[in-house]
Amino acid sequence: MKLPLNINLKDKVAVITGAGGVLCSAFAKALAQCGAKVAVLDLNIDAAQKVADEITAEGQCAIAVKVNCLEAESLQASHEEVLAKLGPCDILINGAGGNNPRGTTDDEQFDAKIEGIKTFFDLDPAGVRFVFDLNVIAALMTTQVFAKDMIGRGGNIMNVSSMNAFRPLTKIPAYSGAKSAVSNFTQWLATYLAKSGIRVNAIAPGFFVTNQNRGLLFTQDGQPTARTGKILAATPMGRFGEADELLGALLFLLSDEAASFITGVVLPIDGGFSAYSGV
Secondary structure (H helix, E strand, C coil), rough: CCCCCCCCCCCCEEEEEEECHHHHHHHHHHHHHCCCEEEEEECCCCHHHHHHHHHHHHCEEEEEEECCCCCCHHHHHHHHHHHHHCCCCCEEECCCCCHHHCCCCCCCCCCCCCCCCCCHHCCCCCHHHHHHHHHHHHHHHHHHHHHHCCCCCCEEEECCCCCHCCCCCCCCCCHHHHHHHHHHHHHHHHHHHHCEEEEEEEEEEECCCCCCHHHHHEEECCEHHHHHHHHHCCCCCCCCEEEHHHHHHHHHHHHCCCCCCCCCCCEEECCCCCHCCCC
């Protein structure tokens, strides 16, 4: 992987949740290339181990740790493992998150004449709550555990929001609302921890093809769905992003040399989607 920026993270301990996935695994590999000792945290330990193995195969330092970011005991156990094997956390990337079908409607706009589909009025509050927990509460709980390492030492926290926080998408009210809360939490936390020497920022990716959304964007035979057509038509650059295209912003915001006076920022990386009115 060729990095867009060359920053020195030698001997920094970077903890990344959701790091078995497409985007956060790219973050883990980039930080390792910059010299960080990377803890690859994921609920799917096999996925996490695969990423860690790929990093160590390149001669860099990484460990895989299984964690459930919604369980306090699991988070504490993961923290103890990272502390014992790598040391205290200097960089935390809250990448764990996602959507759930229980927080999604079948229709884009309500039409009482259409029957047999899941509308807003059929949404399961427990499902909506789970999406909020997965994105917001998980980030809060993880930060409570790992950011304590940074008190008195300084550090960086990076949250992963979404362009949904700027412009909510049809069908996914729970996810859009949750990511808006992540952006708000980022700004709140940046203010709260500013005098502790801890910077808190977020990136807000636009449309990237991941394991989670692939089925919504492409048919089983690889053809783009109608939703993909709408997405690309509303993206001025006319394409999906690539995971590597997040790395420049990520590394810049994590660099204490380049971004020492930047905190509380939520940076969209979306090919212009959030700026385009459709006209």
